[in-house]
Amino acid sequence: VSKMSSHTAETNQRKTCNEVMEQAKDKKPWFGIEQEYTLLDTDGHPFGWPKNGFPGPQGPYYCGVGANKVYGRDIIEAHYRACLYAGVKIAGCNAEVMPAQWEFQVGPCEGIDMGDHLWIGRYLLHRVAEDFGVVVTLDPKPIEGDWNGAGAHCNYSTLQMREDGGIKYIEDAIEKLSKHHVRHIKAYDPKEGKDNERRLTGFHETSSIHDFSAGIANRGASIRIPRQVAEEKKGYLEDRRPSSNCDPYAVTEVIVRTTCFD
Ligand code: ADP
Ligand code: MN
Numbered sequence: 001v002s003k004m005s006s007h008t009a010e011t012n013q014r015k016t017c018n019e020v021m022e023q024a025k026d027k028k029p030w031f032g033i034e035q036e037y038t039l040l041d042t043d044g045h046p047f048g049w050p051k052n053g054f055p056g057p058q059g060p061y062y063c064g065v066g067a068n069k070v071y072g073r074d075i076i077e078a079h080y081r082a083c084l085y086a087g088v089k090i091a092g093c094n095a096e097v098m099p100a101q102w103e104f105q106v107g108p109c110e111g112i113d114m115g116d117h118l119w120i121g122r123y124l125l126h127r128v129a130e131d132f133g134v135v136v137t138l139d140p141k142p143i144e145g146d147w148n149g150a151g152a153h154c155n156y157s158t159l160q161m162r163e164d165g166g167i168k169y170i171e172d173a174i175e176k177l178s179k180h181h182v183r184h185i186k187a188y189d190p191k192e193g194k195d196n197e198r199r200l201t202g203f204h205e206t207s208s209i210h211d212f213s214a215g216i217a218n219r220g221a222s223i224r225i226p227r228q229v230a231e232e233k234k235g236y237l238e239d240r241r242p243s244s245n246c247d248p249y250a251v252t253e254v255i256v257r258t259t260c261f262d
């Protein structure tokens with residue numbers, strides 16, 4: 001018989017995240033995370049790749065169709081349906097730049113819901129892939145060399161940002177984020193930046209882990225303002241730094257801590 005403990009497990013990032021989300025409730029923080037991941041055979045080789053080498057170079061695979069372009073669509077479709085059935089707020093999926101790499105999007109979710117929904121979405125992904133005899137890795141750079149890594153872009157807005165003229169509040173948030181780059185990098189992967197170091201090289205649609213940058217429609221920046229947001233002067237920002245294996249509770253907590261309080 002176990003006794004309920006009043007202590008929180010060391011790996012539980014939900015508690016402090018929830019406390020921060022409660023404090024920021026009035027701001028109505030919304031998040032949408034793009035979860036990238038890679039399918040592997042049980043031998044650890046990328047799923048569908050030739051066993052003695054590499055597929056042709058990146059280019060034709062992103063959002064591709066056809067059995068020579070994408071590998072594992074039946075798994076992705078089954079996962080999507082499992083999420084819908086379970087009530088996970090999944091809102092899209094796509095084949096990624098590296099073959100056998102995919103993405104699903106969860107959101108927009110308000111406050112603590114982001115972490116809750118993404119974790120269940122990840123659980124269902126591992127569970128569904130298991131039925132197909134395939135393994136999912138959230139490693140941010142599963143294949144070294146000229147192959148894209150995997151991230152978990154975190155899209156973020158507050159009520160003020162979503163209202164007319166909200167771009168002013170988006171710019172304020174970016175200004176605050178620019179002053180806490182290291183703090184964010186530490187919160188964006190489980191090894192406090194060590195995992196993401198392999199991915200955030202400044203190449204393959206990433207920014208350098210050492211520098212903070214922001215730009216409109218710039219996929220090589222830490223923070224991207226989507227084109228449509230710049231045109232409408234309201235909406236959200238995209239933080240492209242979180243690693244695919246990040247803890248969404250840690251990511252959303254630090255974003256709110258940095259941007260919602262003075
Ligand atoms: P990308 O162009 O970077 O590939 P995606 O279409 O994959 O973008 O993902 C966009 C994400 O932005 C989705 O997860 C969506 O839920 C999220 N999103 C959309 N609007 C908002 C908003 N106002 N606040 C926060 N997140 C948002
Ligand atoms: Mn995306």
Ligand code: MN
Nearest residue numbers: 034036096103
């Ligand atoms: Mn992507």
Ligand code: MN
Nearest residue numbers: 034153238240
């Ligand atoms: Mn993105």
